[in-house]
Amino acid sequence: MNKLILNKLDYLRIQKCIQEASQLKSINATEAESLMRELNSAQIVDPEKIPSNVVTMNSIVKISFLNSNKQIQFQIVYPKEADFKANKISIFSPVATALIGYQVGDEVEWIVPGGMTKIRIDEILYQPEASGDYTL
Numbered sequence: 123m124n125k126l127i128l129n130k131l132d133y134l135r136i137q138k139c140i141q142e143a144s145q146l147k148s149i150n151a152t153e154a155e156s157l158m159r160e161l162n163s164a165q166i167v168d169p170e171k172i173p174s175n176v177v178t179m180n181s182i183v184k185i186s187f188l189n190s191n192k193q194i195q196f197q198i199v200y201p202k203e204a205d206f207k208a209n210k211i212s213i214f215s216p217v218a219t220a221l222i223g224y225q226v227g228d229e230v231e232w233i234v235p236g237g238m239t240k241i242r243i244d245e246i247l248y249q250p251e252a253s254g255d256y257t258l
Contacts, residue, residue, distance in 0.1 A: 128178070128223050129178050133161055135200065156219060160222065164223050172252075176249070178222070180197065182196070185217075185221070186242045187239055187241055189240065198213055199212060217232060
């Protein structure tokens with residue numbers, strides 16, 4: 123699997139969200155640590171240098187659950203913008219945390235209530251950086 127790649131602005135904004143959420147107790151310590159571990163393992167690059175096949179904040183991704191071949195799509199957003207009905211999933215959700223920084227074609231293990239499952243990133247329908255939106 124490829125090394126995670128994060129846009130520098132996303133990295134800083136996600137860190138700030140984690141700090142704020144931790145202070146407000148809206149994210150538990152385990153979730154905060156997990157996300158920080160992911161962030162700190164990533165290669166951090168300028169927004170203009172993000173490859174177009176990498177999942178970034180505000181990306182609309184299509185994924186498949188490999189155990190069931192079920193396919194879904196959603197947008198990864200900051201917590202205040204999350205709206206389940208509009209398919210906008212918070213970066214604090216386990217699936218968003220599992221996908222951020224990975225590339226199309228990568229397979230990621232994810233723990234669901236029924237146990238471990240594997241998801242594959244099939245497509246990025248929209249990525250801000252690929253569209254020239256470097257400050258989203």
